[in-house]
Amino acid sequence: MITKESEKKFKAGFVAVLGRPNTGKSTLMNALVGEKVSIISPIPQTTRHQIRGILNLEGAQIVFVDTPGMHSFKDHLAEHLNVISKRSIEGSDIIVYVVDVSRRIGKEESRLMDIISTQNIPVIMVLNKIDLKSVYLNSYIEAWQKKADEKVGKKPSAQFIPVSAKTGKNIDELRAALLENLPQSGPFYDTDTLTDFPIQFRIADIVREKLFLALDRELPHSVAVEVSAIKDRKKVVHIEVTIYVQRNSQKKIVIGKQGRGLKAIGTLARSEIEKIYDKKVYLEIWVKVLSDWQHRPRILKELGYWWV
Numbered sequence: 332m333i334t335k336e337s338e339k340k341f342k343a344g345f346v347a348v349l350g351r352p353n354t355g356k357s358t359l360m361n362a363l364v365g366e367k368v369s370i371i372s373p374i375p376q377t378t379r380h381q382i383r384g385i386l387n388l389e390g391a392q393i394v395f396v397d398t399p400g401m402h403s404f405k406d407h408l409a410e411h412l413n414v415i416s417k418r419s420i421e422g423s424d425i426i427v428y429v430v431d432v433s434r435r436i437g438k439e440e441s442r443l444m445d446i447i448s449t450q451n452i453p454v455i456m457v458l459n460k461i462d463l464k465s466v467y468l469n470s471y472i473e474a475w476q477k478k479a480d481e482k483v484g485k486k487p488s489a490q491f492i493p494v495s496a497k498t499g500k501n502i503d504e505l506r507a508a509l510l511e512n513l514p515q516s517g518p519f520y521d522t523d524t525l526t527d528f529p530i531q532f533r534i535a536d537i538v539r540e541k542l543f544l545a546l547d548r549e550l551p552h553s554v555a556v557e558v559s560a561i562k563d564r565k566k567v568v569h570i571e572v573t574i575y576v577q578r579n580s581q582k583k584i585v586i587g588k589q590g591r592g593l594k595a596i597g598t599l600a601r602s603e604i605e606k607i608y609d610k611k612v613y614l615e616i617w618v619k620v621l622s623d624w625q626h627r628p629r630i631l632k633e634l635g636y637w638w639v
């Protein structure tokens with residue numbers, strides 16, 4: 332039982348995980364939480380929601396907020412991704428700013444640093460992917476310091492922690508640094524909660540991840556997934572899923588020859604969803620053409636892209 336004394340010492344807070352697309356934000360959050368909450372793929376703009384992953388420790392609760400990678404506007408979906416990323420800063424106690432040290436620092440990074448360095452909360456710059464050639468590691472640190480030097484008045488400070496979200500290197504050190512910066516507070520969620528991401532969106536995302544992994548580089552951005560029904564019965568969960576594409580030709584690609592593509596996606600998704608429910612899952616997947624869905628705010632809303 333929690334005594335009054337230990338309640339007083341309890342630490343809890345929100346950590347916004349921000350960065351450009353594909354830097355490894357979702358991989359990092361999953362590694363920190365120790366479970367797969369967010370989907371991951373080698374294609375930029377995988378994450379389309381604000382997804383909270385909750386790490387419950389003795390005496391502390393860290394609520395991570397994974398966000399879509401921030402980038403230049405292209406369409407309504409891209410704009411939405413930026414909005415929800417920025418919004419996740421509000422109410423956060425710490426920013427984890429993820430950069431990819433194997434990739435050259437680009438123009439967009441400077442804009443992102445402008446946003447992050449003007450928030451009055453602790454920033455931890457996570458220099459991710461050190462298992463690859465870390466040729467650009469110093470250029471990220473130098474760019475941040477240059478930004479800090481340009482500021483008049485209080486300099487934005489940051490801690491720099493090199494990690495590999497993929498291999499787990501320095502993840503314990505990062506967790507310790509986060510705990511140090513966490514304010515004293517009671518927990519925000521029940522201490523056995525892993526995520527508050529609604530199950531229908533979590534399932535839709537799992538299907539989308541399998542699509543991303545199966546499809547050509549360009550196609551994934553034309554795909555959206557909707558879970559229209561979940562019937563959780565005694566021994567089996569029956570789930571109805573619709574995959575939306577923009578053109579008929581894309582529908583053919585998703586379905587594949589004699590339905591083989593769709594079958595493979597379904598098999599992979601099903602085994603992952605079964606782990607969540609711990610029972611048998613039956614997936615019924617439809618593929619429909621819904622032209623230009625990315626530019627139609629009403630449809631985006633229906634697909635859950637305004638869920639934050």
Ligand SMILES: Nc1nc2c(ncn2[C@@H]2O[C@H](COP(=O)(O)OP(=O)(O)OP(=O)(O)O)[C@@H](O)[C@H]2O)c(=O)[nH]1
Pocket residue numbers: 350351352353354355356357358359370371372373374375376377378379398399400401459460461462463494495496497498
């Ligand atoms: N080698 C290596 N690859 C990594 C590491 N972390 C992530 N990746 C890979 O980088 C790619 C992108 O990872 P994600 O976690 O989806 O990146 P993200 O920042 O969430 O991407 P968006 O949601 O699109 O913004 C995937 O192929 C990951 O396997 C790492 O530490 N090392």
Ligand SMILES: [Mg+2]
Pocket residue numbers: 356357358369370371377378398399400
């Ligand atoms: Mg992501």
